[in-house]
Amino acid sequence: MVSKDNFRQVVPYVPGEQPKENDVIKLNTNENPYPPSQGVMETLSHIDNASFRKYPDPDVSDLVSEIADYHNVNKEKVFVGVGSDDVLAMCFLTFFNSGRQVLFPDITYAFYKVWADLFKINYREVPLDEDFNIVPSDYLAENGGIVFPNPNAPTGLVMPLDRVEEIISNNPNNVVIVDEAYIDFGGESALSLVDRYSNLIVTRTFSKSRSMAGMRIGYCMGNEKLISVLNSVKFSYNSYTMSEVAIKTGVASVKDDSYFQRIVGKITETREKTKEALTDLGFTFPDSSANFIFAKHNRIDAEQLFNALKENKIFVRHFDLPRIKDYLRITIGTENEMKALLDFLKKYIENN
């Protein structure tokens, strides 16, 4: 019997369900309802054999350069990984080593706590205010780094850039990670601050706005020194994290900006219509800037609604956690999907 002291003890993150049936309406993992750019699919059909038998470029140069050009930063400021989860995990491992407490909100992306536990990082969860806002002055205490999403998840609330900057500028000795998984759907990016603050990391993902969750691409941008340290840790973990297919299709996605802007526009438009309809049905919610709405009904229990929806093959997300157990996180799908959701909710609420 292997001694238990050999094992790392963890409580893993539980991702939203990925049902295998095709006839469900899937509004539970903040995926994009639209396909990726046509260029992505075309790129796939032109992949050649050498892309398989040879190792990919360990520096991921083509994708790094494409992203750097797109954001108008130099390429020494860009780091790419297997989804932003990989990028964030790598950042935790690389930047949170002082032993001092790392700070993040109490209601936020649940993976932060999991990574901190995995890597034995000391941390403190900082409560949001009663309206679910991040309060910058709460992040001025001594710490070993800070991480928060903007817009925050699962609330959808965005922080204005001057408040984000307040947190960054007051913590010059520690790394501040702004997780912008949802920024394309609303809010002002902290990317404009990367050249001014040497302690800032901004993370992004291809999984939401770029419709490429299945391909696993994420990235971050920051000061050259931070990116260089991050690369050293990455090269101490796995030289080749990105497949040649991910690199090439990622480049194709970034190149097609007009399609990207168009689908993001459709989703934000659908989101605003959905807000009105949910309000009419008796829901309240923080005013989301993301591709989901975090909604609470004025009468019917969230778990009951969650189960009723699921029985009707509409998947949303419910977190059985303090402060947020009355809420459902509903991803913005196509117009038709939202209509189906709203029709069901209307009927269900009338009859219950």
Next chain:
Amino acid sequence: MVSKDNFRQVVPYVPGEQPKENDVIKLNTNENPYPPSQGVMETLSHIDNASFRKYPDPDVSDLVSEIADYHNVNKEKVFVGVGSDDVLAMCFLTFFNSGRQVLFPDITYAFYKVWADLFKINYREVPLDEDFNIVPSDYLAENGGIVFPNPNAPTGLVMPLDRVEEIISNNPNNVVIVDEAYIDFGGESALSLVDRYSNLIVTRTFSKSRSMAGMRIGYCMGNEKLISVLNSVKFSYNSYTMSEVAIKTGVASVKDDSYFQRIVGKITETREKTKEALTDLGFTFPDSSANFIFAKHNRIDAEQLFNALKENKIFVRHFDLPRIKDYLRITIGTENEMKALLDFLKKYIENN
């Protein structure tokens, strides 16, 4: 300025060069010279949009099942990752936590030391004997786990299964990882021992024998308890490490066993011919069971040969390390590539 105490200090692994020119003969990273199965390429052309916009199956069930069937083990004994480097890194993080010294050979895959440093794992390098053999009795001391490749890299030497078993059976309380990246090219796998020893992990890769280095697929097999702990750590790092494209093309590769056997047969045949030719040119080498030969010339310096080859666009690998600096690691390519290598060496040796 960010305080240095926030950063993890590492000395990263340096992978072999991936030159971007297409006119080089690339014998430096143990890639397969043949393309993957036709089924792999066909699978790619049938990938649909949903594979991109949705998250992949976090359990990677289809690929896990296909691998389990192929090896005739149950699927709770199989774990899949982004190349065997990802799988091995995850194993180090998961299984080497006791604080006791982890043991591995002094001449071996250079990444073991890098992972140990990255995760702050205590370790001791155990010297190979003077003929580069692993000596099982050296692995009986108290330890916190053991890892070695079989066949070993960069020597290519395989250990008979009874000696591998000696190490496993004498360390029941600690995890023993047998890294079988090259086993398809020769030697007897420890896989037959997985059902008998609860402390054994056997790792494999799609990057060598399966010609899929570019797609990043590796896996390991072991006792259900070990695989379950490993999965908990993986789900604490990144829920979705494997892209949908990797999952589907991986399945296609495993399904086409006759093609797989055929290319592995061609490579081992070329290897044996190359051994004869190298001997005729004055090289000596351990008798490799892998897809490379670790060769030393009786007169000409290895670094000199390395540079001369590189100038002629033939890339091999040279490690400037104690005990092995006189050797070149030469990957087995196609018959034509080996002919070009041998022709060059013949001429060069005659003239120097």
